[in-house]
Amino acid sequence: MSDDKTLREALAERLAAGGRLRSPRWRRAVLDTPRHEFLRGGYFRRVDGDGPTGWEPVLSDDPAWLPGTYDDESLVTQIAGTVAPVDIHGRIFRAPTSSSTLPSLVVRMLEELRLEDGMRVLEIGTGTGYSTALLCHRLGDGLVTSIEVDEDVSARARTALGAVGLRPRLVVGDGLDGYPEDRPYDRIVATCGVLDIPPAWLAQTRPGGQILATVCGWMYSSELARLTVDDGVAHGRLLGGQVSFMLARPQLPPPLGMLPDLGQGEEREALVGADDLDDWTARFVAQIAAPRTQRILIPREGGETWQVFLDVDAGSWAAVRRDGRGWTVRQGGPERLWDRIEDHLTRWRKDGSPELDRFRITVTPDARTITWSS
Numbered sequence: 001m002s003d004d005k006t007l008r009e010a011l012a013e014r015l016a017a018g019g020r021l022r023s024p025r026w027r028r029a030v031l032d033t034p035r036h037e038f039l040r041g042g043y044f045r046r047v048d049g050d051g052p053t054g055w056e057p058v059l060s061d062d063p064a065w066l067p068g069t070y071d072d073e074s075l076v077t078q079i080a081g082t083v084a085p086v087d088i089h090g091r092i093f094r095a096p097t098s099s100s101t102l103p104s105l106v107v108r109m110l111e112e113l114r115l116e117d118g119m120r121v122l123e124i125g126t127g128t129g130y131s132t133a134l135l136c137h138r139l140g141d142g143l144v145t146s147i148e149v150d151e152d153v154s155a156r157a158r159t160a161l162g163a164v165g166l167r168p169r170l171v172v173g174d175g176l177d178g179y180p181e182d183r184p185y186d187r188i189v190a191t192c193g194v195l196d197i198p199p200a201w202l203a204q205t206r207p208g209g210q211i212l213a214t215v216c217g218w219m220y221s222s223e224l225a226r227l228t229v230d231d232g233v234a235h236g237r238l239l240g241g242q243v244s245f246m247l248a249r250p251q252l253p254p255p256l257g258m259l260p261d262l263g264q265g266e267e268r269e270a271l272v273g274a275d276d277l278d279d280w281t282a283r284f285v286a287q288i289a290a291p292r293t294q295r296i297l298i299p300r301e302g303g304e305t306w307q308v309f310l311d312v313d314a315g316s317w318a319a320v321r322r323d324g325r326g327w328t329v330r331q332g333g334p335e336r337l338w339d340r341i342e343d344h345l346t347r348w349r350k351d352g353s354p355e356l357d358r359f360r361i362t363v364t365p366d367a368r369t370i371t372w373s374s
Contacts, residue, residue, distance in 0.1 A: 042085030043075035057085035124175035125191035129157030217287030240357030265332030274307035
């Protein structure tokens with residue numbers, strides 16, 4: 001038995017034991033699909049230290065490379081939008097921009113799609129092509145369309161898919177626009193986070209079809225949502241589990257630019273402390289109120305740190321700081337961000353602080369509404 005086959009079997013066993021891999025059809029897909037073929041160009045290993053997070057390449061001639069490709073981990077394959085593992089000697093200290101998602105999340109999402117034979121699927125975010133290959137194994141190449149915004153990433157995925165004998169339709173473009181040529185789709189699945197479900201996805205999903213995507217905000221709490229589309233409107237719920245993906249590149253937050261003068265604005269006692277947003281679900285609730293708000297930490301004189309919430313486009317901001325045993329907030333701009341966040345968090349707590357799997361989501365071409373049940 002080859003080393004990679006043994007590693008595939010071990011991976012399938014781990015995924016099944018963890019409750020992610022449930023159906024025989026998907027188990028067969030995992031056993032038959034060599035993940036290492038989609039990581040031939042290597043991946044980046046995270047290196048933590050006293051300074052910023054660094055990344056160092058792990059290439060195919062490294063003994064750690066092959067077993068690493070079958071770890072249940074997300075493996076970074078691109079840094080800073082252009083840098084591949086083969087481009088680096090030593091370490092790079094920039095942000096990841098593409099990765100091979102951890103297999104347990106890939107198969108969880110594929111199971112959540114509830115696919116049936118003959119269904120047509122649009123995948124948003126080809127990445128390495130591994131999840132695309134699993135979809136092809138289940139449905140056949142002719143029913144899978146995958147779109148990727150990065151031409152180089154798409155080219156590498158095409159090569160890997162070809163190496164294992166698969167020929168789905170691969171498209172280079174903005175996945176937020178979908179791909180109307182192959183519509184309607186029975187399923188749309190996104191392997192990137194989105195602030196809003198794009199109207200194009202609603203229009204390209206057949207009535208009764210479903211969209212599976214991770215909704216999030218710029219405070220980086222996110223959750224997987226399954227939506228059913230009917231008459232151009234999608235209804236569904238969040239599935240729970242703290243699912244996180246890199247944001248779709250067109251929806252990345254804008255540069256912060258010059259920060260506001262925190263000595264201006266109106267000050268009052270805060271009813272909610274900024275540290276409450278360290279909780280994943282509470283932060284998600286805050287994002288419902290302010291989805292395009294960024295959260296940053298600003299050191300002040302005397303060792304004090306202010307948490308600043310900034311909506312760059314609207315020009316609104318809130319600076320929250322400890323004041324003795326309580327909290328104080330100072331706000332400026334056309335809207336009162338912290339007022340909105342406090343209102344949502346207070347109502348959520350009054351309803352018993354329900355978990356994210358009790359949240360409902362409705363999407364129209366013009367708006368997104370998220371509510372919860374107590």
